[in-house]
Amino acid sequence: MTPGRVPLRPLARNGSAPPFLATAASAFRYQSLVAAGLSPWRCPARRWESTSGAAGSGKTGHIDTHPKESILFFDNIFPLKLTSVLLMRAWETSDILERFNNASLSFLNPIGLVKRAIPRTAPIKVTEIIPRLKEGGAYVKFTYPDNMSAAEIEDELVRSLENKPIKPWFNPFRSIKARLVLGRPWLEDLHRLPKSRLKVEFVPAKDSELPAELSQESLYSLFRRYGKISDIISQPSDSKVLPRFAYVDFVLVRDAILARSCVHGFVLQEEGSRTATRLRLSYEQRVKPHHIWNWITSHPRIVIPIVAAFLAAFTVAVFDPIREFFVKIHVQKSFEITNSRFYKWLKRQTWDIFTFRKHKDDDAGLSALFAHRKDLIDSLQNALLETVETFIVVHGPRGSGSRELIMDQVLAGRRDVLLVDCRQVVEARGEAGTIRKLANQVGYRPVFSWANNLSSMIDLAIQGTTGVKTGFSETLESQIAKILQTTAGALKDVALAGRKKDDKDAALTDDAYLEAHPERRPVVVIDNFLHKSDEKGIIYDKISEWAAALVQSSIAHVIFLTTDTSYSKSLSKSLPDRMFHQITLGDLTPDVAKHFVVSQLELDEPGKKEENGNPPAVTGSQLRKDLQELDQCIDALGGRLTDLQVLARRLKLGQSPKKAVSDIIEQSASEILRMFLLTNKGANERERKWSTEQAWYLIKEIATKESLRYNEVLLSSTFSSSTTPGASNAEAAIESLSNAELITVKSHHGRPSTIRAGKPVYQAAFKRLLEDAVVRARMDLAVLSELAKIEAKNIDKAEGELSLLGSLPSQSYQAEDRVNYLLAKLQSSQQKIAAYEKEMAVLKEVLAEEA
Template structure:
C-alpha cells in the first residue's frame, strides 16, 4: 500500500473533492506516476498489474507481480528504501519547488511510504472516517479463548507509525467480542495500519484481526458537558451569534447607514414622494432657466428676479443668521432654537450644499416610543441600521435576566447596550464618509488633520425636535453625547433643532453655539397668530412639562403685557417690580433673553439699559395675546395672587419683628410706628389686589356662563 492521497476526515471534505474533480482521487495514482516516481528503474523484476485507490484513508493499493518469485520480500524492501532515500512526495507543486530553491522547509509534506499488505482489507464506502484510534477485534483462535498480547500488537503495529497507547479489554463479556484499543500519535499511521493488517491471522494463536476506527470521545464529551449545562450553553450560543453578527452583518449595517446618510436608498412612501417632488422641481427649474434666456420670455426672468428679491427682503436677518450658522457648525455644535415650524426647510435651502451628505434624526419619534423595543426600532430606522434582528434582543434579555436576576435591570441594560451600538456604528460610518475624499494630495496628513482642515467633506448630523419630551433625559443625553463627540473630533457638523435653548445648560462639559432662527415672512397675515401660539406654548403656558424653567409664567406674562403697550422697558424699573424683586428676577430675565422672548440693549459700557421684544414680530404677537380677554383675565388674576402672597409674606415678617420688639422693656417707638405703617400699607395693597382678583374671577365665571349658554342655545326652544 502507498499512502499517496490526502486523508478525508469528514463528509464535507469527501463531497468537496467529488465536486472539484470526479477523477481527482485516481489522477495521481495512475500507473505512469507509480511506475516513474515510486518504483526504482534499476529493478526490472517488478511489474505493476492494477491500482485500487482508497480515497478516505489516503492510500492506494497497488498489485505487483515479480519475475523472481523466490525473493519478493527483498524487492519490496528495495522499493521502500528507494522511497525513503529519494523522499518522493505526493505532488510537485509550486510551493514544493520554491522550498527546494530556497532550501527552507516552510512547507512540510510527508514522503510517500510503501507497506506490504499482510491481511485482506475490507473496502467500504460507509461514513467511517479515519481516526487515531483503532479498535482491534480478536476473532477465532485456539481454545480456550485467548487474545494477542500487547507485546505482539506493538511489534505488528509499530511498523506503520508511533503508538501512543495500547489499552486491552479488561473483562470481556459474552456478548462483546474480545478487542483492544490502539491509539496512534497521528492519523496517517492509523490508516496505514488498518489497511495493511485488517484480516491478518496471527500465526501463534490463530486469531484473526478485524480492525475498525475507534470513536473519538473528547470533543463529544466537551459538547455534551456544555449542552447539559444551560448556564454555559445560552451565553455560548449568544457569543457565537454575536461573533457571526460582527463578521457578517456589521459590514451590511455599515453599508446601510452610509446609504441612508447619502440618501441612496430609502424605499418608503415619504422618500419616494420626495424624490418625485425633487425631480419635478429640478425639471421645472431647468425649464424656467431656459425660458429666461428667450427674449420673448424676458418677463419671466424679471418676475423670477423680483420673487428672489422679495424672498431676500422677507428674510434679511434670517439669511445673515444662516450664513453665520454655516461658519459656526464647522467649529462646534450649533443649537438652533425658535418657532417650531420651518427651521428644517430653511436648513435644506440655505445651509446644506448640493450633494452634501446629511442625516436627520427626529428625536420626537424616538422619545415618544411606547417601550424600549419600539425605541430601538425607531432609532435604527432613522439612522439606517439594518438588519436589526429585534428577536435576538429578546434572547439577550433572557441571558442578562439569568445573570442579573432582575427583569427591569436586564431589559434596561439590553436596550441601552443596543442603542449604544447603533450610535457607535453611526459615528464610525460618518467618519468613514468624511474621509472619502482624502486623496493623494493629502497623503502626508493624518486623518485628524485632514478632517480639521477640510470641513466641506464632513457629513451633517441634524437632531430635530431635540428635548421634545423632557422627562426622558437618558435618550437625549446619549444623543447629545454622541453628537458633541462627532463635532469635537471633526467627524461631522452637528446642528440641534430645538424649541428650548436651555437644555445645554445641564451639560456644562460640552461647548455649544446658540442661535435664534425666525423664519417668518414680514408681511404674512398668519405670522402673528403662529408667533402668538409659539409664545404662549414656549414661554407663558405652564403645563407641568416645563416646570423646571428658570422663570415663571407670571414673569413671562409681565413682558407680554408691558411690551404690547411700550416699545421698550427700562431694565432697572423691571427689576423693581415685585415679580422680579423677590424671585431672582435678574436670572429669569437672562434666561428669557437666551430663550429668545426678549432682547436687552446695553449701554456703551455694557450695562443693561432697555428690554425689547426678542424679534420684530413678537410685539404683534404680544398684542394679539393681550387682546384675548379671557387669557388676560386669567393671567392677571394669577399675578394678583402672587403679589398678595408676597405681601402676606412681608406682613408675616413684620409681625415677627413686632413680636420681638414687644418683649423688650423699652420699645423703640419710631421703629414700631414704621412697622405698623408698613403693615397697614401692605394690607391696603392686599385688599385692593384682592378686589381686582375677585373682579377677574367673576369676569371669568361670566365668560364661562356665556360660553355654556352658546353651547346649549338649542335647548331653550324645547
C-alpha cells in the same frame, strides 16, 4: 522491520505461523486455533457482487477465504481526497478482475498499478480485487501453491516494491505499499473517514473468555511494520470503560489505513496470557492540544481588551481613509452634477427656457433684502480673507434670513463649504440616530450606527461574566469626537489640495502655508447652533471644541448661525481668550420691508397668465390701490423676513393688506396663547424654567409700554418670588422666554438692558390678547393668585418668627424693633391679600359672565 523478542503468539487458520511472520521466528511463537475453534475464517465462501456497500456472507461486510487462499492489501492506489468523486462510479468485481487480466501498464489506470505492483515471478493467481476508495487502496485475494507460504509471497512482494517502487500520478512522493491481511477485514460503507489515530479495542475471541489487554511493547511490535508510530496511549488503569482499548498514533494517515486494513479482526495471545484476544480497530479523531487557544480562553481579562484594541486599530487603518475620502468629496462636491462643466454649459444655454416666474419672484425679493445688507456681506467676505483665528458669529432671530445671507451671498461661488445643521442632529431619535445624522451632515461614511447597540450588549454580557469592561461599545461622546476628528483631517487635506511643488512658498510647512493663505481654507457653516440646547448639550460642546481646533490650527474658517442670545457662554468655553467676530441681523426698516413686499408683487402685471392658463387671482391695478394701506400694515407687522414673506403670499392670493396683517396678528396671538398661556401644568412644568404667570406679566407690560427695563422685571414679585417649580430663578426664566422667542433682550455695553417683544408682530399680538376680556381675566386671576400665595408665605414666615420670639423666657427691649417690623410686614401682606381678593372677585365675575 524485524523486531526482537516479542511476547506474542498470533493464532492462524491452519496451525502454522502467519506467513508474514515466518522470518521473525525469534520474535513470535504460534500455535493453532483450529482445535480450539477460534479460527475466524470458517465461513461459507460467497462471491462479491459489489463494493459500493456492505458485502460478504449475509452482507456482513467481511471477506472469507478458502484454504491456500490469502488476501493482500495494496495502499496508495486511489487518491484519498477524491473519494467522493470516485464513489460515483460503480465498481463491479467481475469487471475489475477482467480489467486486471487485460490491463496495460498505464500509470493512469489504478488496476494497472496493482498489476505492476505484483512481480511476474510471484506464483500467485488473483481471484478477486475489492477496491476500497475511502481508504485509497484495494484488497487482492489470491491463491498460492502448496509448496510456498503466504509469508514468502509477501516477502517477495515487499522486496520487489522496495527495489522498484511504483509511485502513482496523484502522489509522486509516496510509493505503493502492500501487506498481507492478518485479520478479518470489515468492508463498511459508513461515513467514517480515515484518521492517523487508531483505536485498538481488546475484545474476547470467545464469549466465555475474558480478553487480555496488550502492553505498549506488544502493540509496538505488531504495528511498527506498517509505518512510523508517533505515540501509543494505553487506557488509564482506573478507567471503567469496557472493552479495554489503547490508542496507536501514526505519523501518516496512509500508514494507519494499512494497519487497520491488515490487522482488524486479528486474534493473538500475548506471552504469559491464558486467553486469546481479538483486536478491533477503528479510526479515531485525534484531539490536538490547542495550547494557544486554551491560554486565550483561560485569560479573558487580558485577551478581550487586546482584541478590542486590535479591532479598533483595524477599523482605523481600513475605514478611516475611506471615510476621509467621502468627507473630502462631500466638502468639495466633486461628484455633484451641478459642478460639472457640461451642466454649467447646458444651464447657460437653456436658462431662458427653464426659468419660471416664481423663481424670479423669489430672486427679486431676496435681491432687495441683500441690497439692504450689502455692508454686512462685504464685512463677512473680508473676514474670510483675513488670518483671524476666531469664530464668526451671525446672530439673529428666526426668520431673519441668516442662512440665505451666508450661503447665497457671502459664500456664493465658493466651492469648499461644509454646512452642518445642528437642528437635524439634535432632533434625531436615540444615539444611533444622532450619530447617523451627524455623519450625513459631514459626509462621513460608511457609518455603522446600528453596531453600537449590538456592541453595548456584547460588552454588558462579557462584563457580567468576566468582570472586565471590554470597551467594544463606544459612548456617544467618543463617537461624535471620532466623526469630527476624521472630518478635521479631511478639511486639512482639502485646504492643502491646491498646493503645488513649484509654488514660491513650497518650502513652508503645512501649518505655515495655511496660516499664510487664509483664502485657501474651507469654510464650515454651523447652522441652528444651540437649537434646543437643554436637551443635548454634549453635542454643542463637542462641535464648539472641534470648531475651536479648526480655527486655532488655521484649517478652516468657522461661521456660527444662531438665534440663542446666550451663545457667548457656550463658545467662550472653547475659545476663552478670543473675541468673536459678531454680526447681528435685525429686522428690516419699514422702507426696506415695503420694498421687499412690493418687489415680489410688481411682477404680476395685468393680462399675464399663470402656468395653467388661468388669469392671476389679483390684477396689478388692484394691487396698486391696496398699496396705499401697505405703509400702515408694515408698521404693525414689523420687518421680520418670514412675516413679510407670509404677507406677500397672502397679497398674491387676493387679500387686502389690512386683512392679511389682521390674520397674521390673529394667528400669532393664537400661537402665543397655546404655547405660553394655556400650557398644561404637570410634568412639563418642572422642565420649564418659566411659569405661565411670568409669561403673562411680560405680555401685559410690553403691550402697554412696548419696552421694559431688565432689572425692573427681575425685581417684580412674579419673577423674584415665583412659586412655580423651576421658575424661581428670574434671570433663567427671562433667558428661557427669550430663547422661546416670546421676548427679545437688548443689551447695552454688554449687559442686558431692555426687554421687548420677540417679534415685531408680537407687539400687536400682545395687544390683541389684552383686548380679549376672557383671556385677560383668566391670566390676571392666575397672577393675582400667585401674588396672594407669595404674600401668604411672607405671613407664615413672620408668624413663625413671632412665635419664636414669643417663646423666649423674658421679653427684652432689644427685640421690640424686630417684633414691630414683623407686625408691620404681616399687616402689609394682609392688606395686599385683601386687595388681591377684591380684584380676583371682579375677575371671577367677568369669567362667569363672558363666553
